[in-house]
Amino acid sequence: MIRFENDYTEGCHNRILNRLMETNEEQTPGYGTDEHCEKAREYIRQACDAPEADVHFLVGGTQTNTTIIASVLRPHQGVVSADTGHIAGHETGAIEATGHKVLILPSNDGKISAEQVKEVYEAHWNDATHEHIVQPGMIYISHPTENGTTYSRAELESLSKVCRECGLPLMLDGARMGYGLAAKDSDLSLADLARLCDVFYIGGTKVGALFGEAVVITNDALKKDFRYMIKQRGGLMAKGRLLGIQFETLFEDGLYYDISHHAVELAMMIREAFVKRGYSLRYDSTTNQQFPILPNDVLLELGKKYSFSLWEKIDSTYSVVRFCTSWATKREHVERLLEDIKTI
Amino acid sequence: MIRFENDYTEGCHNRILNRLMETNEEQTPGYGTDEHCEKAREYIRQACDAPEADVHFLVGGTQTNTTIIASVLRPHQGVVSADTGHIAGHETGAIEATGHKVLILPSNDGKISAEQVKEVYEAHWNDATHEHIVQPGMIYISHPTENGTTYSRAELESLSKVCRECGLPLMLDGARMGYGLAAKDSDLSLADLARLCDVFYIGGTKVGALFGEAVVITNDALKKDFRYMIKQRGGLMAKGRLLGIQFETLFEDGLYYDISHHAVELAMMIREAFVKRGYSLRYDSTTNQQFPILPNDVLLELGKKYSFSLWEKIDSTYSVVRFCTSWATKREHVERLLEDIKTI
Amino acid sequence: MIRFENDYTEGCHNRILNRLMETNEEQTPGYGTDEHCEKAREYIRQACDAPEADVHFLVGGTQTNTTIIASVLRPHQGVVSADTGHIAGHETGAIEATGHKVLILPSNDGKISAEQVKEVYEAHWNDATHEHIVQPGMIYISHPTENGTTYSRAELESLSKVCRECGLPLMLDGARMGYGLAAKDSDLSLADLARLCDVFYIGGTKVGALFGEAVVITNDALKKDFRYMIKQRGGLMAKGRLLGIQFETLFEDGLYYDISHHAVELAMMIREAFVKRGYSLRYDSTTNQQFPILPNDVLLELGKKYSFSLWEKIDSTYSVVRFCTSWATKREHVERLLEDIKTI
């Protein structure tokens, strides 16, 4: 069985494991105050062209989303998200557990637009009884989205402009950031994100690390006391160095980008193979997740050799499934899959 | 600088790192449903002589405490803890952030007694206005405690008996569990804990692992839907295997005990050295943390070569400090320290 | 200006005010332990044909919804509601502030069906990753709904049956309960509600009282420690007698029903007047709220003499507005309105 069901089926990139080996006996102070964390922060600030940014390391995505959102909002405010957003439906109510409503915008492709944000803002403030309604307090987007799609620089510029006009901090969930940056049709750099968002994070768990997410806060107003929030939310690792070492390795010479390109290249090969066979795609994804619409008998056949995840039933004949590649995906596995797509 | 400031200054035991290497390219399903987790669960059930126990793996201590407590209590209930308890003063209000008060009992040595629990229970229910007061809903203890002390089997039997009479689940924080089990004067086994507590956890972070805490739930009433709680609290690792592999390694052939004994043996050598020089100890710790009361000039001198943590100022001349050993402490470092204690 | 904008524009029924006068100098113990509360509880148990029910008095609707829901759910559970439900959009996130998500079902008329509940339940438990999703933990309905519609006994029987099969407590918000019971087409009695729901409340604020909601808990499993919850949520009035006296007066001889019939009769007169003039109704309401779809120039004209609330813009010409009657509405005011509807 070859696994394409998600992008966290393996451990981590070899260089990271080697680095953990090399540094294993070093004695360091705890809680992210060690030199590896400091170096990793410096590399990330450089990659973001954001020398004043605060950089923090947390363990996983749900924890990171929760910590940022609970830190930014006041109690009567909610976070605006696409209905497909991870916080909206895949975190067992973690955001609500911090006391905040997730305010939903409909989305076809996983993205939300500047116009939608403008509308939700105006709808709230034009309502004479707005004090009876949750106030939109920040905007949450993902890049790439849960559906593999990406924002263009122009789209993010518009979104950022509206957010700033409305006084709504813009947060970007980058759990799969590397694959977004590596998408051929994406013109967004880390420096763009740092300039256009107020806070975002660079995912490690799905992009080469054992685990870990690097939060970058560029808006000064959101920086205060963030380490208290991390501790309260259970994200302040005793051995913070583990996160520092991993991000140091990923960002010291571009490893993060290289392994992201590898994943995207393989994903696009899978995409083309399905398209060539005449299958449609549910979303126009240019990143590491592909969502072909396949007849159930084809799924059955492919399912004998490959694991993938069922995304959505279209009707009694067709279903959408998800194939993921990652930094760890082997080229020969993809080639075997391509062969099978051709012949099934 | 040789570090004795805490028990998480190094990475992890070599065998764990090797195992992570060996398994790195394995493809596994996510969120703790892989075979390594399954094996680790089995080893732990055996070690606890608790074939029906539920075993879950979380990342860190604050997260684990929060997840268990929030899962057990109803909204109007609080958790009873010694004033020295980790949840009482070292987790940035993580328990309160889940909506629950920590009800404090005074403690000299970090332990609480069956009598104290009985009293707090009766005080609540005898109060005519008890509906205006937080109801004690569970009992939290640590073994060993924050002060390095341990419960005897007789003490834990009494405590457990009272808890069951009062209908109060007994939770045990075992962040340093190994060092408690390894204490020479301790007659408690994992099987005793499983029998006497309702839920407890076996710490990995401070005892040989990179990170990780293994929660053992023996009370059926507390088992339901615990995985939802882990997910909501950000503790359900995508690569759950990382936790499985670590606890598998620690428990497949007693590594956990061996490395704990190593730490305790070295700690007792440090203790004796201080005592021999005529210094008192703040707590009668038989585990990996030692709390000598030292004159400030001795501290200054020792501080040039060794790191340790300031625990408490006694007066203008004396302070309590903490020296920690761990699975990673090198015998030659301790010997050097002993030499210096003798000659200072 | 004659006000039809809502059903809380006046104080309270004269008999209640007189009773407050008569009892004003009585000395009573606090927090709902006085004799007036006891009598009121007894009257309500009788009216519900539920001698074993627990009855509690709270101040307002948002508080009551919050207290019940927070008491029933575990942290990973959500409450299922129609998208029009009061808790879904008019309480500034009060439910989320207790840590729980409101799980939304689409509704045209404000009601939800047994089938919808079955579906949401099955969708959750059939999802292989259900631990990543908020678990449906209870069902919330209103009777009458926010749109003035009512459940038939058959509908509520089905809903109740499905809820019990799924283990989901059924909660009914009766902020306007009296007007539902008084609807000509309604075949539901208080005894039916007590039999079919697990917990519900009888609204006083909008039906003759100065304020106050009477919670009736019939499901034994939900009774425990509810007074703690009321206190914690700020609903345990020091002078609980104020609530007791009001509900005593409303239920000692059927005042609650009489004043509800009055309001509904007047509302139906308004409804008929609009229909006679050829206007459509947005919802088929048989209770005290009516939702005619009117041209904007008619609204402008009526708005000179009457206040009502804008509900929804249909297009550039038409809008839905809400006219409310209540226990306090004067017949002559309605007659004047009818005249104006005829002639406009």
Added chain:
Amino acid sequence: MIRFENDYTEGCHNRILNRLMETNEEQTPGYGTDEHCEKAREYIRQACDAPEADVHFLVGGTQTNTTIIASVLRPHQGVVSADTGHIAGHETGAIEATGHKVLILPSNDGKISAEQVKEVYEAHWNDATHEHIVQPGMIYISHPTENGTTYSRAELESLSKVCRECGLPLMLDGARMGYGLAAKDSDLSLADLARLCDVFYIGGTKVGALFGEAVVITNDALKKDFRYMIKQRGGLMAKGRLLGIQFETLFEDGLYYDISHHAVELAMMIREAFVKRGYSLRYDSTTNQQFPILPNDVLLELGKKYSFSLWEKIDSTYSVVRFCTSWATKREHVERLLEDIKTI
């Protein structure tokens, strides 16, 4: 049985009930936007000599404390209170239910000092691991305190000065405010409180009203969006006019002060009677609550005719009890009590 057990055994002052009668049929808009509320706000601003203050009306004390504190604090912050503070032990964990820890200072008389605040502030910020501890975020005091004692103007000036130096908003719980202002030894006026506190409230429930607390916010930084918070916490009454009418009556011509003086005068008569008989007082209260230390046989005797509350057992012979007077206490009842104190 004559009741001295608390200060909420009766309904409300007659003038308030009359005013409710007179205004009962007025039609007003909801949620505190009516003219009575507006007038009441104006009277209170004048009484406070604080023309820029925001004034809001809530229903009860626990709700008011919760709403203010949850509005002011960030998630990692706690509220500092005397161990005797109402929020510390009499609100079923309502503050913790909003996610915040109550940070306790020891107190003999119910008050806390500027020095204590300074110490707790410095202790936090001098702790190298302060991010692992709840950050003090605001200061909560009561005037009069739970023990009937009052702050002098000099004491409050010092406290206020330290709070402002430390950036800690100072909140004052005035549930019994009237009795504090009426104390003979008190030199604090409402204008002083408005000048020295950042937010406080003027209690109605215990001082002449049926219910209601008037929140006064003088610090601009705490004003924003407070009505959302009231709504979310269940305190925004549909018939807000009820609160407006009551505070209008209490503050239009000094009724609030007159009835407070009445209560305090009677309380001091009780105090003197006990002292004359040679009994000690637990606290030096100059307000409406008196705490004599009495032999149990005297309590038994008095308990046949009078209700009072047991405060604390001293030993097997003596107990502290609380006698409360209020705006409603009848002079002849007190005289009868004085007679019995003399003769027992």
